Amino acid sequence: MTGVRWGYALNQWDTNIDAFVRKRDHERAFKTISISGFSGVELTAVSFGPWEPFGSPHEIANLYGSLDGLRSFLSECALDAVSSYVYDPFVGFDVEMGRGPDPLDPGAVEQITGTALWFAEAVHRLGGDTLVVRPVGSAWQTGELSDDQVGTLARLWNEVGRRIAEHDVRLALHVDFLSALRLGDGIDRLLAATAPEFVGLALDTAELAVAGIDPVEFFRSHADRVRHIQLKNARELVDDAEALTPHAEQFVRTEGGARRIERWFFEPTDEGGLIDFEAFARAVADSDYSGWIVVESDQSPRPAESAMVSGWYVQKVLEPIIARSRHALGAPR
Template identity: 85%
Template sequence: MTGVRWAYALNQWDTNIDAFVRRRDHERAFKTISISGFSGVELTAVSFGPWEPFGSPDEIAKLYGSLDGLREFLAECALEAVSSYVYDPFVGFEVEMGRGPDPLNPDSLEPIAATALWFADAVHRLGGATLVVRPVGSAWQTGELSDEQIGTLARLWTEVGRRIAGHEVRLALHVDFLSALRLGDSIDRLLTATDPEFVGLALDTAELAVAGINPVDFFRAHSDRVRHIQLKNARDTVDDVEALTPHAEQFVRTEGGTRRIGRWFFEPTDEGGLVDFEAFAEAVAESEYSGWIVVESDQSPHPAESAMVSGWYVQKVLRPIVEGTR
């Protein structure tokens, strides 16, 4: 198996808007990721202005002078690239902490495409390959998607994927555990309606597991459309009834719902986890997947420890399976 590169997501370090804004903090995180065996880092697009120095290309330029300046800083920390950006179109970049356009509104195509191009250019210049997007809002906001809504999303994301392809960046749709796409057969309907040349999937093992979807089976069924992989573990599931709770992003995801779940996501090595990572790695090895695999643990109270433990697991267990050297 060739063509697979390993990265780590920065989000577990960046937990508060004023807690990760200094270059020395970034240096420690990047060097920890590097010594843990990863060659890239995944960033998240957010709109907190100077409190989120990696939230947009503009903020990167303010702290590092330019995207090239950040690339040089990464190299100094022995990292090769920013593998990917995660972009939620509901995040507004016109106004700090603002609200962005709704993908289900046909008039949103141009503003979403313009922002996607902004991040795709950054990904390309930082040595990465993928723009990971949240393709639609949460289940409680929409219910099961109609054919008309699927058509609107398909036109939007096919066009966005076509435009960012000019930057040699691939579009990957990310299905989170509260997504409207979890309802019924919406994932398959959207994939059928989109152009596979320009629209792929970002498979997040933990988000799927929490939604009650087996990520190994899902990968085997959709490996031809998977353009990006995010590895993390989960212990608990959320059924459709709970996902349809009003304001589920706050009540369920942030506050833990009626069960008061304290933490949704864990390292791949977590003993109580739902995901069979060795079986998943075997499925990847048997496929033609080529691209980044990003390890996450975005609620870890000990980010450096989580990165190192995850790095050991990747180097000693998962990577040999994926590369066929075990």
């Protein structure tokens, strides 16, 4: 695949268990995404059984008959593909709502690889090409990673990347704002330890911004490893001390921490946001990036409105910046 394709994440519709389980709800969401100008949709791996009909290939088959059945349904809604799946190894699929293996456990390679292959095959059959993974747990759980821990992660993700490449799916490591990789130079150390041909990055503009990392500068310095982009905005920063709060996933991310932050993420058009998206688009245009850019607004109280506003912004502002710059350079758009 050459050039940039634009997708939208389904997570802002699927905000609660049992809230998004009917086909008519899916049809509304998919058609809204399509008429907003996007050609693909990103799904998230979840183990809540039939209450999360897109949470696994098994649940998709239960509701749509097969993966091919879902792809036909997407086509009827004028969408080309499921661009990508987001998979967190800590989510267990052996038991509904179960706990998965820890990537820092050297004995977890086979189990994590098997589940990754399950989702990679699904992505490929649904017309996409990327498996986005959470490569390690949160900072409060590990502190700054040791060399041995980085080595363990590198061996795991090199193996996963090599195996899913057999399905023409690429691996992209997603660094969230609570990730252990935010500490020190964790991201660069892991990238240096992994094989570029098998392990890339999923650059999430808002997650990096909340962690105090400028996504524009980060992209420019790591463009050769970026395999997937997720666009969303943010207003607040979380420093290392706050990220190290015990049980930060619940206390900080879900409950808003001591500051009681009600919403971490916003549409790219948000006027109070930290990110210069036009500068980011210019950075993409100046690079050789080829792949999906998935827009998110995963805490939006009005998902259809957020999709349409984001679609307008992509078509009228971001896409023209990339197209004009790449046309001037003679590069694929």
